[in-house]
Amino acid sequence: MDDDRKTYQRRYRQGYKGQAKRVNLTLSLAEHRAFARAANKEQKKLASYIKELAIAGLDAQAHIPEALQAELKxxxxxxxxxxxxxxxxxxxxxxxxxxxxxEENNLLGYLKQLDDVVRRYTAGRILSHPDDHDH
Structure with a gap:
């Protein structure tokens, strides 16, 4: 049984290597603490959180924390x-x-103002420091 398991594991690892790549990343202690704190707030593992940020950056999209997504919804x-x-x-x-x-134009103008306020709020919340997302 041990030999079968070892053979299986070896084949699995070889197949997995062709599908995924592993990356090592070096962070300063301060960077690690900041990422770990942000990942914990979103209840995610550090590696998963950093991967999400990297993919969002690659796609030129803002990473929006889940708590903020609920607020925006x-x-x-x-x-x-x-x-x-x-x-x-x-x-x-x-x-x-x-x-x-x-009067109709005024009403639509107020709606436009509301939209502008929401957009500025959203941009401010996304660009603010991760610690600011608590409230």
Missing amino acids: TLRFAVLNIANNVNQIAHRSNTLRELSQS
Whole structure:
């Protein structure tokens, strides 16, 4: 049985080498602590966390922590609800002619301002230090 297991392990490792590559990375103590702290906050292993960051950087995408993703999902839901309400008001005003064109434009302007605020907030949260994502 031992020989069968060893043969199996050897074949498995040879096959795995062709499918995946291992990379060693050297970090200073401060860098290691910072990455470990950030990985722990996302309840991920250090290597998995660094791999996610590297892939996101390669794809030119921002890595968004899961807690922040949940926050942004809630914000997006609120903005979509507001947009739906604005659309209903615009539809009603077109039907009943209760709002002037300038009032409609003001309403849409407020929605644009809200969108700008959410975008700035999002950019600020993503670019802020990982320790800032706690609140």
